Amino acid sequence: MMATQATAAGPILTISGRGLPLRGNDIDTDRIMPARFLRVVSFDGLEQHLFEDDRATDPRHPFSNPRYAGATVLVVNANFGSGSSREHAPQGLLRSGIRAIIGESFAEIFQGNSAILGIPCFAAGHDEIGRLQMLVEQTPDVIIEADVRSGVVTAGSVRITASVPPALREAFLSGQWNPTAMLLDRYDEVRRVADRLPYIAGF
Amino acid sequence: MAETLFHKVWNAHAVRTLPSGQTQLFVGLHLIHEVTSPQAFDMLRQHGWKVACPNRTFATVDHIVPTNRQGRPFLDLMAEEMTGVLERNCREFGISLWTPDNENQGIVHVIGPELGLTQPGLTIACGDSHTSTHGALGAIALGIGTSQVRDVLASQSLALEPLKVRRIDVNGQLGPGVYAKDVILTIIRRLGVHGGGGFAYEYGGTALDKMTIDERMTICNMSIEGGARVGYVNPDETTFAFLRGRRFAPSGDAFDRAVAWWRTIASDRNASYDDRVTLDAASIEPTVTWGINPGQSVGISEPINADPTDEAFAFMGFTPGALVKGTRIDVAFIGSCTNGRLSDLEEAARLVKGHHVAPHVKALVVPGSRHVRRAAEAKGLHQVFIDAGFEWRGAGCSMCLGMNTDRLEGRQICASSSNRNFKGRQGSPTGRTLLMSPAMVAAAAVAGEVIDVRTFDTRGQVAGMGPARSKQ
Numbered sequence: 001m002m003a004t005q006a007t008a009a010g011p012i013l014t015i016s017g018r019g020l021p022l023r024g025n026d027i028d029t030d031r032i033m034p035a036r037f038l039r040v041v042s043f044d045g046l047e048q049h050l051f052e053d054d055r056a057t058d059p060r061h062p063f064s065n066p067r068y069a070g071a072t073v074l075v076v077n078a079n080f081g082s083g084s085s086r087e088h089a090p091q092g093l094l095r096s097g098i099r100a101i102i103g104e105s106f107a108e109i110f111q112g113n114s115a116i117l118g119i120p121c122f123a124a125g126h127d128e129i130g131r132l133q134m135l136v137e138q139t140p141d142v143i144i145e146a147d148v149r150s151g152v153v154t155a156g157s158v159r160i161t162a163s164v165p166p167a168l169r170e171a172f173l174s175g176q177w178n179p180t181a182m183l184l185d186r187y188d189e190v191r192r193v194a195d196r197l198p199y200i201a202g203f
Numbered sequence: 204m205a206e207t208l209f210h211k212v213w214n215a216h217a218v219r220t221l222p223s224g225q226t227q228l229f230v231g232l233h234l235i236h237e238v239t240s241p242q243a244f245d246m247l248r249q250h251g252w253k254v255a256c257p258n259r260t261f262a263t264v265d266h267i268v269p270t271n272r273q274g275r276p277f278l279d280l281m282a283e284e285m286t287g288v289l290e291r292n293c294r295e296f297g298i299s300l301w302t303p304d305n306e307n308q309g310i311v312h313v314i315g316p317e318l319g320l321t322q323p324g325l326t327i328a329c330g331d332s333h334t335s336t337h338g339a340l341g342a343i344a345l346g347i348g349t350s351q352v353r354d355v356l357a358s359q360s361l362a363l364e365p366l367k368v369r370r371i372d373v374n375g376q377l378g379p380g381v382y383a384k385d386v387i388l389t390i391i392r393r394l395g396v397h398g399g400g401g402f403a404y405e406y407g408g409t410a411l412d413k414m415t416i417d418e419r420m421t422i423c424n425m426s427i428e429g430g431a432r433v434g435y436v437n438p439d440e441t442t443f444a445f446l447r448g449r450r451f452a453p454s455g456d457a458f459d460r461a462v463a464w465w466r467t468i469a470s471d472r473n474a475s476y477d478d479r480v481t482l483d484a485a486s487i488e489p490t491v492t493w494g495i496n497p498g499q500s501v502g503i504s505e506p507i508n509a510d511p512t513d514e515a516f517a518f519m520g521f522t523p524g525a526l527v528k529g530t531r532i533d534v535a536f537i538g539s540c541t542n543g544r545l546s547d548l549e550e551a552a553r554l555v556k557g558h559h560v561a562p563h564v565k566a567l568v569v570p571g572s573r574h575v576r577r578a579a580e581a582k583g584l585h586q587v588f589i590d591a592g593f594e595w596r597g598a599g600c601s602m603c604l605g606m607n608t609d610r611l612e613g614r615q616i617c618a619s620s621s622n623r624n625f626k627g628r629q630g631s632p633t634g635r636t637l638l639m640s641p642a643m644v645a646a647a648a649v650a651g652e653v654i655d656v657r658t659f660d661t662r663g664q665v666a667g668m669g670p671a672r673s674k675q
Contacts, residue, residue, distance in 0.1 A: 053632035087348035113348035183358035
């Protein structure tokens, strides 16, 4: 059960591994994890359904391509993860072995859902991402190394500077990317804020 | 200092700054449903955590419930199981739950405002991206993932970064046949599907001022389709009148005290914004999507003008320069958290009264809640729809997304009042969605093809197209 992941927070400093290039802008979470696979009460096994419909219509889909088997770094384009807030999408990616995503930009809810699972999303420019995708397509064995603190991503001869939003970066570096314990830590302060709000007592 | 509603509400709910720099934000109202909560409850049990504020947490079933036959047990076994799991979780943790056995059940974003749970000045979280809907009443409402549902259950708070605020003014008068849906589709088209990243959208202007809460909900609902996690409208007299007398709204003197507070949380007149955008309401046409994201739309009389290599052309079967008008449809869907409220049904019924759905079209009307359904029936709308050949359903998300038994088949084309035209969204991997207002869906259902609702003659003709269509 991946729920154990919920407590296994430790610092995430660098991610390194083989890449998986997935081209296209605005790839929404309905495509990453079609809605019918949300008819479940656990996240177990979701990795089997990643991009299921896209893969059915495109036999050369990168998630079906054995050249990228075992990849841990997904390389995407703009506005990845738009649409539905379903955590099932990053849960599927996590369970398939993805540990970092590098792209031009990310939908906000998706980026937050990924962060809380310990998957940093690195943002870089269009041309830089294009170079990285091409490199991985040409040499799938190349190791991508992504450094959370500096945002520097290196792979073979490619070196790009990407960024993780500052608060998420600090959360990864300090190991506090999964915040529940921290939120519970000073619950008395939560109560104090609630007590000041007029609607809590019914005005 | 002059501030926006967003900043006032954020600051009033901020517990502390976390070491990462994120804010721990108190959540005033937590709404949950069957799809994104079961794993969160499991995580709670695993850690031995309790639900911090069960009395500020409300649950319903919407995504997965069948809408054709809602008696228990559901014939759809997975729907029954997921509902059962939610029932057990709510019982164990002491949370109010509304299932189809209860009069309050409905789409989570329809029932929150309807019951008066949604109020100005609240922070609201729900494991659903369309939570932005609740901003129509002046709340800061945001969609979250399941791990964050766990966080809110356990601590009634979230770790978040503040957003910038973009003020969007829509000024002037909407033309006939032009609705709130057309306004938000136009905003998304103009600012892009990722244009709202990092922003809360504050909607205002003379056109918004005149809108009902239902219309404002349609607009706020689709903020997320423009990339903005939060959308809101400042509370005003329309808001207060809407809330008065609702079940969970304050009553008596408390209502007056509430109104006094609600007035204070509205954005100050001279508040400064991170960005401002202005639209002329009169320039907006009935709008339809042609592509595979909600930003890919055109005015009904406007040809599609986009990069010919865009994958949306191949998927949808349109060619560059084509009109969407005239596209033959297979299915017409009226419903969803975007457009499944009573006023949406009233407008659609007004148009279809005395007409019949084209013979080749399957047409559904799915009320957003059991209250909406009952109110519509009290007005006789169900009979208008049934007489016109629509199926009249129970409350739920239905064909907005392929999670229940209402799904497109094969490459069917659906004229839909919902919010997403993503590939596969309506349950068939190759199904095609054309988003539009409920009035446009109603007109398309009768005509059998996409038409300009402004040319739809309620006396029985489609203007300029000869007598009642018979083009099967």
